[in-house]
Amino acid sequence: MPVITVEYEDLKELGVDISKDKLIEILPMMGSDIEEFDEKSVKVEFFPNRPDQLSVEGVARSLKGFLGLEKGLPSYKVKKSQMKLYVDKSVTSIRPHIGMGVVKNVNFNDKRLKQVMEFQEDLHWVIGRDRKKVAIGIHNLDVVEAPFTYKAVKPDEVKFTPLDCDHEMTPAQILREHPKGVEYAHLLEKFDRYPLILDKDDNVLSMPPIINGELTKLTDDTSNILIDVTGIDERAVMQTLNIICTSFAESNGRIESLKILRPEKELETPDLTAKTKKLKASNVTRITGIKLDSKTIIDLLGKARMDAEIISEDEIKVKIPPYRVDILHEVDIIENIAIQYCFNNIKPEIPAIPTIGEEDPWYAIDKFIREIMIGLGFQEIMSLMLTNEENHYLKMRLEEDERVEVAQPISTDRTMIRKSLLNGLLEFLEANRHEDLPQKIFEIGDVVYIDKTQETNTRLVKKLAGAIIHSNANFTEIKSTVAAIIENLGYKFQIEPMDHPSFIKGRCAKIEDNGLKGFFGELHPEVITNFKLEYPIIAFEITFPSR
Template sequence: MPVINFSYEYFNKVLGEEIPRKKLIELLPMIGSDIEHYDDENVKVEFFPNRPDYYSVDGIARTVRGFLGIETGLPDYKTSKSGYSMTVDPELELIRPFTSCCIVEGIFIDEDGLKDIMDFQEDLHWVLGRDRKKVAIGIHNLDVLTPPFNYIAAEPKENSFIALETTEEQNLDDILFNHKKGKKYSHLIEKFDKYPLIKDSKGNVLSMPPIINGELTKLTENSVNVLIDVTGTDERAVNFALNIIATSFAEAGGKIKTIDMVYKDRTVETPDLSSKTMNVNIKTAEKILGVDLDVNAVVKMLERVRLGAKVLDSETVACEVPAYRIDILHEVDIIENIAIGHCIKKIEPELPEISTIAYPDNARLFENRVREIMIGMGFYEVMSLMLTSEDEHYKNLRLDEDDHVMVSQPISQDRTMIRKSLINGLMEFLEDNKHEELPQKIFEVGDVAYIDEAAETGTKIIKKIACAVTHSTANFTEIKSITDAFILNLGLKMEIETFDHPAFIRGRCARVEATGEAVEGSVVGYFGEVDPEVITNFELEYPVVAFEMEFKS
């Protein structure tokens, strides 16, 4: 999750008044942050990905003003028309079809502010943009440009510009495959014949989304007026990103001006900063929070966290949600903000008035037996997250991507799907601990998820066990002996046959199936020597052998 690092001096300047360091440190966790570190000059805070509006110091200061009573209620961001337009090329429909833009005039950027803007932009790329795949952002010096603007599908060989942090003009292919940012993000557009490009009316290049901006429009401490462009594959996410950035600039005193996005079949004026209204029931909030509430007090609590609120009746409050609050989707989200406005630390914990009698679960008893066997053979148990990413799960293990359970709103780029195997988690663990002594012998017992349309939830959860061993002489014979000993200690009989698995060396992998009275069903899996390419993908230096099995009833 993004970590925001700022000095007390800069925060107080943004806030508009002096707040004691101790009071700020006490206050930040109350608005939903985790303080990573602080000293006499700086503080590092971490916010959950559901609050990207906190990824700038201006966004944090906006809420702190509410808590301090400096400014409460819904922020009022005025917009005016710039008279400018951005024409969108219909050929971008299959490449990167959506864009939202605006102008912010009259800003003041010092060294700290410039750093904050750059960090803010990259954090949004990561959280909202899925590392630029879904959303990419450009912030430009408007004063060197001539409107109107054009967002086009450009021929790579026929268009060129000076990319950010370079001095020589290059065509789009050269930038994509030779520039540092191009190499990193080329996979997003390299499959297309044409690349996205934003130009002004004189042909000056602003940016090549989602790769790199032009050096011409680079922000400096002398920049006063800026153009913000957001492009992407999800129009809703694109608009959210623009709203968050534009309102952050407005908090710093900037004046927002709209731009018309001219598509083939429609024209859209952006940004749209209108709020939405949601009602919250006081009785529901009392039940969830466990505190007695009054409608008038709830209004003040919501205004304290910079939401609009008014009483509808004795049990209902209408809440106005600003355009930058993308986290509020349901009544329960409003109730969470009531808790924050009330002050979470004032809510007293209570023990539930229930009692239960525990007994061992049969499935857990069997898992414990499996663990005892592995520990008895000298293995250490590890526990990894069920969430992983397509890169870790498929690319690093050389697997073909297939149907899998995806996370609809992942908290980070490396947690986008539910695992189908335990092997990649073990490999990640070895990668993180490659500085430790060898040999390393680890195992994990855990759940994996498969798409199953026949299941009520559409998902089938399966219990698996996997182990991995790494040292300089790890080989097929060793992992076969480990597998044999594991099966034997379960009281089962094992049958093996040759098996090809993309993550293992061809000819040094086998399929195993074991049956017997000790288990209702069978144990099915594979074992072998991990392929050197996979080992290299996880930045390991020594051979790795592994097995993975599932229990079928």
């Protein structure tokens, strides 16, 4: 999850004059984890459902509400700039959605530029799914002129100087030679044309989702910026644009909109109209266990930076800020009420039930397994049960088979329930390529299989998987590791050769004893490169007997 650095001096400049000790006390109550702090700043980890808090401006805005310094829906004036963006139909099948906004009166310095770049990359990860779903460009508006055009061009049709480069390149050259082009080339590899954003004189601002042009690079002297957000999900594109624009507005930036002229429709962006939802006061009491009247609920919603009004004895109409992408249901609003009430003020009560709870023996086994793995030098990770077919099958060199699919996935990378833990381990290693080697990680978790003999047609299975990456990782090392695990669990370590598509032929073995099954070996080089890794990886996966 993203970790941002918040300097106390920055908060003070944004209107939050608070002591270090008070800030350290409050931040966890707002739904964040403090990584570390010193006399100058604090590093805070926010959950991905609150991308609006990935900038110091967003944190300050939330703090103002929590502390009662400002209440209610923040007001952002949006002036129509008269600028236009023409969207050509050539991008429809590639990256069809785009939103644009202008922010004027922006003050930059070296620190601020770094913060903006970090904010941009955090949004790329949290909402953009590493630029696949959404990609962001922030440009110096003063060096280009409207109207702008968003269109797709042939690989060698146009030349421009990409960011941090001293010579012109074609889009095809960028994908082959520029570091960012090489890293994100897979996002455009299926297409024979590449999207560009140009101004009225055909100057290239950006090649989404790869890189901006050097022409519009931000500097200390930049005071007016143009923001573009492109992607394959229109809702995510507009949400991201709203988050960025409102963040700049918190530090006195002035927002202006552009008219987007698409082949099928016209729209004005950014659209900062507040969403409205209805809330039942009785549901607040039922879910939180706190008895609150409507007037108190409205006051707490004000601290959460929402407006509210009573429309009947039990119903409240709530206005939600345009940057709050996490408010999907009534229960999300109730969660915000509980946060503002402060969880520490909720008194715990023993439920009136006639039994006494105790630890499930099945999960007590997990503790024992963790002790074994940690004793062998591994670190535990916990990944989501939801994954996608590309990571689960294609990248692992496996053929697709029956699985439990998500009927209405909210994102393209969470479309099925996992049947294995291995790809989750490799995704973790991919995300931590910058960390020192060796890395030894494991996970204990449940997977789901289709089983039509069961009443629910599914079967939950517990698995243990581990992976080791370093320059000398080999079969002997993983064999001795698995032997230690199996014997500590009280099983016999008996192995047989096994062919597995994810592993090198002749470097994989299976284990089986008294209901316990598994395999281990050296991962295939193609699997390693599919996850953008560069060193040998040895791995294992063990399936435990059902209860």
